[in-house]
Amino acid sequence: MENVVIYGVNRFVGFQLCCYYLEQGVNVVGYTHPAHEEEDTLQEEMILYLGRNANFSCEEMNGNVDVRHINEQTIAVFFCFFDGGDFYHRSLVKTRIRDVHQWLMGALDHCVEKGTKTIFVSSLSVFNEQQQKITEETKPNPVTAEGKVYYHLEKVFQAHTSQSPSAIVLRFPSLYGPWQPVSAAYQNAIVHKKKEVDSIKEDTRNLLYIEDAVEAIRLCVEKNELSGILHVVSSEENAWQVGAEALQLKNNVQKTVNPFVSTKVKNELGFRPKVQMTKGVQNQLNHSRQLFGHEIF
Structure with missing residues (x-):
């Protein structure tokens, strides 16, 4: 039976990918690694939610790299090791980066050998705030810890998949919505x-x-002979401020012009974001009320 393998299934993107493929009836093998203690309640809810599905199996990223489940039936392998919440806790990232590096290299070598499609979920934080008119051809110049970690892992990914016709780096902006890490601002x-x-x-x-974001990844998986770097962005201006206003959240974030200029994902995948900030934030708020209601409301 077809399967997907997700390294970092207990992170924001990895979890949502897992939910999507389980809904499609696809077997999902997920690998977890520890998150910060602030995420404990959310992490427990994630595993409980996924554990109800017979098509889901889960293992921890401990010891030697596990590639047993990557085979001819594997649709794709996703690397979703970190999310935005992790980088509020730099000590956590420092303790995990060596294992992540090892697992990324080991799994990639096996994927290339098998000819398996691989997708590395990265971040547009690899570009600093001084850079403007940023496209896929713009050279990254990270200054934040998040940007530096992602850029390092991108280079590892690209070095190990240079001969692969189906290895993709997807760079996302900050992501929000249901199941967002508790450490994240919203x-x-x-x-x-x-x-x-x-x-x-x-x-x-x-x-x-x-x-x-999940829809963009799905389109990448279904597109044959696609490789390289793609930026997946929203065209909504001052999105962070719009979301903060929807939450009645005071903040000191300055309005900025969106520096990301990307038509590649639209031209090659036909992708367009569908959810506007006000609707997305309301969905997140409603979900949080259901998930954490006994604790916060």
Whole structure:
């Protein structure tokens, strides 16, 4: 039976990908690695939610790299090791980066040998705020810890898949929506009933709803002979401010011009984001009320 393999299934994108493929009746093999203790409740809810599905199996990223489930029936392998919430806790990233590096290299070598499609979920934080008119051809110049980690892992990914016709790096802006990490600014404000936020470590230049991100990944999987780097962005201006206003959240984020100019994902995949900020934030708020209602409302 067809399967997908997700390294980082307990992270934001990995979890949502897992949900999508389980809904399609596809077997999902997921690998987890520890998140920060602030995410404990969310992590428990994720595993409980996924564990109800007979097509889902889960293992921890411990010890030697596990590639047993990558075979001729594997549709794609996804690398979703980190999410925006992780980078609020730099000590966590430092303790995990060596294992992530090892698992990425080991799994990629096996994928290339098998001819398996591979997708690395990266971030537009590889570009700093001084860079303008950013396209897929723009050279990254990260200055944040998040950007530097992602750029390093991108280079590892590209070095190991240089001869593969189906290895894709997808760079996303900050993502929001249901199941967003509690450490992230929107979710943190919702869970802790905050009306003001001072310290924001996420990239606020562009935001994308999580279901739109999953749709872009799905299109990549279904497109034959696609490789290279793709930027998946929203065209909505001042999206972070729009979302903050929907949550009645005071903040010191300055309005900025969206620096990301990308038509490649539209031309090659026919992708267009569907969910506007106000609707997406309301979906996130409603979901959080259901998930954490006994704790926050």
